[in-house]
Amino acid sequence: MAEDWKPEVEELQRRRALAERMGGPEKVARQHGAGRLTVRERIEALVDQGSFDEVGALAGAAEYATDGSLSSFVPANFVVGTARLDGRRVAVGGDDFTVRGGAADAGIMGKQIYAERLANELGMPLVRLIEGTGGGGSVKMLEQHGFTYVPFNPGWDLVVDNLSAVPVVSACLGPVAGLGAARAVMSHLCVLVEGAGQLFVAGPPLVKHATGEDLTKEELGGAAVHRRSGAVDVIVPSEEAAFQAIRDFLAYLPSNVDFLPPVVASTDDVARRDEGLLSLVPRDRRKPYRLRPLLNALFDTGSVFDYACYGGSAYAGLARLDGHPVGVIATDPYRGATLTAEGADAITRLVDLCETFHLPIVNLTDQAGMVIGLAGEKRGSIRRGARAITAVYQARVPVAEIIVRRVFGVGGAGITNRHRLVRRWAWPSGDWGSLPVEGGIEAAYRAEIEAADDPAAHIAAIRERLDAVRSPFRTAEKFAVEDVIDPRESRPLLCEWVKDAYRVLPKLLGRPSFGVRP
Template sequence: MSWQPEIDELHKREKIAYQMGGKENVNRHKSRGKMTVRERINSLLDKDSFHETGAIAGNADFDHDGELRDFQPTNVIIGRGKIDNRKVVISADDFTVRGGAGDLESMEKQVYGELMAHELKLPMVRLVDGTGGGGSVTSIDELGYAYVPVNPAWDHVVNNMGRVPVVAACLGSVAGLGAARVVASHFSVMVEDISQMFIAGPLIVKHGMGQDLTKEELGGVQVHRSSGAIDNVVKTEKDAFEHIKRFLSFLPSNVWKLPPIMESTDSPDRKEGELISIIPKNRRQPYKIRTILQMVFDKESIFEMGSHYGGDTVTGFARLDGHSVGFLANDPIVGGGGLSVKACNKIERFVDLCQTFHLPIINFVDQPGLTIGLAAEKQGLIRHGVRAISAIYQATVPMIEIILRRVYGVGGAGMINGHGLHLRYAWPSGDWGSLPIEGGLQVAYRRTLEESDNPQELLEKLASQFESFRSPLRTAAAFGIEEIIDPRDTRPLLCDWIVDAYELLPELLGPSRHTMRP
């Protein structure tokens, strides 16, 4: 007696499942320049590493003799695989089956995938290409009643944010719950031309809001490149998979493990001569912060997140002598590097990300402070600024500050916890205070200037007087700044610091005090 007939039946159903939505639907999908769901999985994961779960789940139709007549697989594929030889859980939508709209089996598989990542403590990768919800209002006719909506697996979705790295790629027209699944992640990416993301699609928006928009106009990359809902935008699906791989390479598999250390061929003692003159003597003149980052971190190790959102602050990962680190850096080319609402939101989220996975943070500071003016007040900037500063103060990961130039006001003061060890180095271009002297004199000596016969001459005299006190060396003499360094020594000092920082990480392992939110 053999079980071969049952095994044959199993393989028959698997063969049908591998055909996805059928030849016609697959061809239509590929004609739009998109990979099939199985091509995506094979492109992202290490070769032959994918182990699928629930391949034959779906809707089966049998004849009177109990023989299978037709079978439609679910439009979600889940399983485990490897990325760069590290295990991950993957959940991928198949748009060729019911346009990626959810049904009972699909929802169950999504829930199981999230649970698998949660219990096995493995990174969660979502390849989203559909709504992910229950489809249309026709479900009311099918069920005979209207149901109260529930976001499936959302307890695991929320909890996973504090346990394992979660990444998501928007790979089609993604709406509703599908869009929520994209942004409920530590890192998300969209692809030009094929990706659109919205709370509700164009037809619903047209009938509900009277706005007649195409998919691209409503939720294409030109919308989300700078909306803050998506971290990065790339040109191809393969580029998206490379971004996912790079992001994961900086993080541990879960919060109970240390960040990975890679072998580095870049000398920790490397000193770049250009650093000594990269900050202009003219304080109003900007410079390229990304050039500084490239000269300090391991060569070709920088991975930037959200470059088009909150551009006055640059955030991302890099390596120092092979060690993963997170970095913050003010960009004086964008809004003078001051803290806008978007920059504050960006800082808060990124610091929480580093705190969740215990990555040390390096803060390159040239901070003139919170943006001022009527627009900033109408946006409630002070609240956003305080939230960003609070994230920095609540972080327990090792953090170091490199003061490149300005440190002014509440924003400048909040770039590191001033009540802790306050480990920091300043470049000789350092310039700090409660207010910049240029504008501060007008306020502090307003009445005196108003009463003067020659206010401009008096202002210039006061500026010259205060300029003599402005040297960072005077601050160092009063131990108001611990060390002023030759900018060329920045990399060697940071490479020495990161070794000590990693010695402190084991005592921090485990979940953070609060679960990170998207």
């Protein structure tokens, strides 16, 4: 008889080796043949080398011989543990598609719940690597179990609570359906790999049966669908790019809501004055300008992270000022001037993220108001715009505003909460009011114009008079805008402001004043 525990240790090693085989060589080869990594390869590629500490590797479906020895073992199709990501502790959970395609009837739901609890109670970011359904399993389970049940989402109390407690990131790395899709969008960042990942409530067979639509996975839930759907924040070309997006995003955020965002050393000169800003905005108000040069001129070099890809003309992003993380709201004039329903959703999502994790917000305002017309009304643009304004008004984090060009209508009025202290500067290109002059002259002066001998000349004369009145210097004289500045001063001023902002952030630590919604 053995006098030590060596036989059990050897059995432990054997079982771990069986778990690392996942669904077996054939299923692993099929995964690779589809151009996708296995869950263990994904974790290894994402986290710091050698830092993954797996939990529950021995969980799975086992069969035993008559003598009690293990005859076969199929691991649960969910891998969970802790690791370091750029030196910081994170919780990681991933679906194993090589075991029953990630379906829940091959899983142990307790492992998914454990991943949520691990992040929640230890206060560490959570990364979900999703591929499969992760839901209630197939209808075969009815016969296997001999009964059915009233559906519920296991561990969903933790899934919901984590949105207000720790950074949560999900990556759609293959077909993701059902509860898996719900887990994907219950996050602060949802990443989709173009060509490999798809996201849908139900897959093509069920959709065809229920609706008659005969669609491929890509047609139903691929990148082309989700660039504007609002369900996905970032679309990337590869799994490697997805892992980099996860690292980049988490680098702006604290480990949990009880800490401030991480400030990093910056080599970019805080006094940098970009000469291109002086001519960035055309004098012709009908001509657009490029947003990217503006972002690059104001924020630390290489620090801009594009968020909420579906926003259209409404830009939502993250960046740094002298190493300090901030949220960024702006308008991309080449994609439109007005706030659409989708743009409002993007702004709501960014503002809620910044409020939850204590990032000050920089608003580069060029807002021509809410979108008008039948298409906008059918999208419920005014309600969704009002939701964005509500998020802006509920946020307590410090805000700085640079008025780059337009501030008009409900959208312009609500894009910043001007009922609180906002450190605000306007460029000489600033143009504001209840309505743009160009669109309002004919309505406001209709009778006068109709009576004129030369209506066109009369309109031009009215416009000339109004152009003098609409000068931002007139507004500054009344202290209705605090400062008009040389655009080249913008970065130095913002870099000074951000230090003030970070001094007041400690009093906002802890959970947001209201629960975060996906």
